[in-house]
Structures are given as C-alpha cells and as structure tokens.
Amino acid sequence: MICASRLVHSFRGVARYLETPKSHREDRVRVAWIEARNVVSDQSLSIAAREMALVAAGNSRVRRPCLHLSISWAPDDNPSRDQMAEVSDRVLASLKMSEHQAMLVAHGDEHYAHLHAIANRVHPITRIPRYGKFYYRQIEETLRKAEREMNFKETPGHYYQLPGQSAPDRRDSLSKRTHKATQSRGEIPFQVLVRDSAEGDFDAAQSWLDLHTRLGERGLKLEPRARGLVVTDGHEYAKCSSVAKDASLHKLEARFNAPWSSAEKCSFDHSVQRLGQVVSKDLNPSDKRALVKEFIRLDAQIGGLKTKLMRGVYNSLRTLVNDEQQRGDLGL
Secondary structure (H helix, E strand, C coil): EEEEEEEECCCHHHHHHHCCCCCHHCCCCCEEEEEEEECCCCHHHHHHHHHEEEHHCCCCCCCCCCEEEEEEEEEEEEECCCHHHHHHHHHHHHHHCCCCCCEEEEECCCCEEEEEEEEEEEEECCCCCCCCCCCHHHHHHHHHHHHHHCCCCCCCCCCCCCCCCCCCHHHHCCCCCHHHHHHCCCCCCHHHHHHHHHHHHHCCCHHHHHHHHHHCCCCEHHHEEECCCEEECCCCCCEEHHCCCCCCCHHHHHHHCCCCCCCHHHHHHHHHHHHHHCCCCCCCCHHHHHHHHHHHHHHHHCCCHHHHHHHHHHHHHHHHHHHCCCCCCCCC
C-alpha cells in the first residue's frame, strides 16, 4: 500500500473533488461507499464537509485544517470494505486523530482499490490542532504492519521498513509532474533513460573533465540549474541526483576535490596544461605542428593565455610558432 497526504484549506473543495466523476470515466462508479467518524452528518459528504469547516473555524490560527489522505492498494490486492476501513482507522490512530472528525470515501473508478480520508486536524472538543507536518513515518509504519498482517502486497517505504525489507532507491521515484506527463503519453521518462545509459559514467568519472567526456560521447551535457546540476540532451532535462546515487553538485565537487567546471572550461584548462607539459619535450615534426596549431587557436580565442601558461612557457611557444611559420610548415 502507498499513502499520499497533503494539508489543504477547504473541506468542501476536497469533498467536491471526491464526489465529481472524472470526465473520461463517467461510465464508472466514482464513490463506492462512504463512512463517517465522529461526524453527525454521516450520509452526505458535502454536509459533513460543512460541519467539519464549522468545527475548524473554532481555531482561527489553523490555516490548513483539512488533512487529505489517499491510500492505494496494489492491483493484485482485493481488500474488503472492512479491511479498507480498518487500515484507514489505523492510520488515523497512528496520527492520534481517532477522536477527530473524518470521512472515509472509497472510489471504484480505478483498476486498483483505493480509499480517501478527509480528517479535521482541529479536535471537535478541545479545538487543539493535530499535526502540521512530518507524519510520514507513522503512516508508513502503520501500512507496513497492516500489509503483513492482512497478507497484502508489501511495499517498503522510504521512512519505515519491516525486518527483511530495504528502503527503495529514491531515484526510482519520479516527480508527480513527470510521472503524470509520461504516463499519459506512454513514454519512458528522460531521467530513466539517462540513468540506464549513463549511471555508470557518473560512478566511474574521476574528474569534471572525465565526466564531461563520458557524457559527451552519449550526446549528453551537464548544466548548472538553480543550486544544482542537470543533465540534458539539448531538449529534455533531469536532475543529476535523480540519475546516480552520488551525483549531486555537492557530492561531485567533494569527490573531484574541485568546484564545478563547465565542459568548455575543462577543455581549455586541459589544453593549457598539455601545452605547459609538452613544450620542453623533444617533439617529432608532426607533434610539433599539432602543438603549434593548438597554441595559435587558444591564443586567438582566449585572453590571458600568457598569464595562465607563465611568461617563459608562452614565449617559448611563441618562438616555436614563428619558426614553424617561417618554414611554411603550418599550412595556415
């Protein structure tokens, strides 16, 4: 089982959403059944929502009094109504909301069983609110134990695992926007394609230049985005942290022991380093011509090359260029 949760302002807005059939599924039953908890108006979801809103108004400091939970079972599971209600009650109990108002709404318009719960965070008597955030572990613990007890398919969570379970890789979790968009088109998400092809490159790279080179061979490129890094093919983007385990900007900088450096800067620095290393060596005519051409290209494109190479190395290369030009061997 999985559970999505969010805090919202309007009870009536959630109730309206839960009662309204989806336009492409009007031939299916939207609401299979409704059950109330600590609510007088237990037959009408809209009336119950108004009742909960009145109670929540008793504590004006609570800006989002409605807790909306959505619990989904695996397609192969076939829970009974009693089991679905029991799981929902257990979740509310784990949040210490058994005495709070709640409405359970089971939907029948999907290929899997799922249940919604609207709960009032404001206690009906004390008016003390319950839970603003950070309740994920309690929910997951309840679901994991219920799965094992009721023989449902086990789905290890990020925040709680039973003995024998391991936490899922967070990189396998697509954003809601990405999942919805790719699911509707029947496509494989870009981050999954990149992960399958280039995850090993992120793990094996020893420097920024090495990583840029490996990704470039696959038609991919790194770009800074906000405070992190993305990988792109020029059309689509994926966060690097979603592609490989230790591929966030901070972790890559720590592993390479160097701040972020673009592919262009890495290439330039590498060329400058190579020029500085080979100028003092004995070169055959072919290598000498290649070296001179590289120096001419860099000197024309980038200012401050003399400073980067040190004056002595720069002057030696300039002399080498003059000699080659006098011989007419450069073909320029």
